[in-house]
Amino acid sequence: MVKTVFKILGIALLLAYLLGAGYLYGFWRSEPRYRGIRIDISYPSDDAHFVTEASIRQLVTNKPGFRCKGRTYGEVNTLELSKYIEEKNRLVRHASCYHTPDSLLRIDIEQRDPIIRVKSASAVNVGDGHSMVDFYIDRDGAMMPAQFGTAIQLPLVTGFVKPKHIQPLHDFALFLKDDDFWSAEVTQIYIRENGDAELIPRVGDHSILVGSFDDIEQKLDNVMTFYHKVMPRKGWNLYKVINVKFNGQVVGEK
Secondary structure, rough: HHHHHHHHHHHHHHHHHHHHHHHHHHHHHOOOOOOOOOEEOOOOOOOOOOOOOHHHHHHOOOOOOOOOOOHHHHHHHHHHHHHHHHOOOOEEEEEEEOOOOOOOOOEEEEEOEEEEEEEEEEEEEEEEEEEEEEEEOOOOOOOEEEOOOOOOOOOOOOOEEOOHHHHHHHHHHHHHOOOHHHHHHHHEEOOOOOOOEEEOOOOOOOEEEEEEEHHHHHHHHHHHHHHHOOOHHHOOOOOOEEEEEEEEEEEEEE
8 A cells, every 4th residue: 555655646747757757848949049159240431341240250159158049138248248349349439239130149249440541660558468560540539450452542641649649640530531622632640759740741842740639620721821822833842831829820841
């Protein structure tokens, strides 16, 4: 009698276990899981394609502890992954990660928009213990590394660039983008060892010494007046430097 009771109890426990395991397996199977990754990248222009799908995929898959395929939506922290991409890739302006209706991990990337290129004589500190010699400044004022094998038509900055020059150069680049004449005329900006900025124009055998970028619009208006009133009489190759370093003064240096 006792053996029969224990036998029935054992069978009941086995059935309960099987039913419970089956339920949990069914729940596990029914919970949505990622089946892969899809990456989409938006670029600021047709010629500025620096971020690649391969580079983002490699960055994500090499992230310590990261695994996507087969994991549930709740097991992948999409907000943390978005921030990770933005922090690790200086070419990325914004990253957004989320799941799609067809169970893919979607990664939308917005690339930064470069507006001026810098090739400094020495490394420029960009923070977080990093420094760069060859880089772009983007529309937001952030520094992004230049990519080997890629080139776009932008004003070039050379010379002795320091961190203090980054914001003024950014502001000047934005000014150039909005001014048809000077954006076509200024091909290079040279930073002298004393910190003064010198513009190299496309036309003429001269440079424009602006010193700092303070009151740059007024300084260039003065240069324009010099172009109209003096250059036609004196010639475009007479002066080696047009000095507008001191606001309100235009000095032609031979």
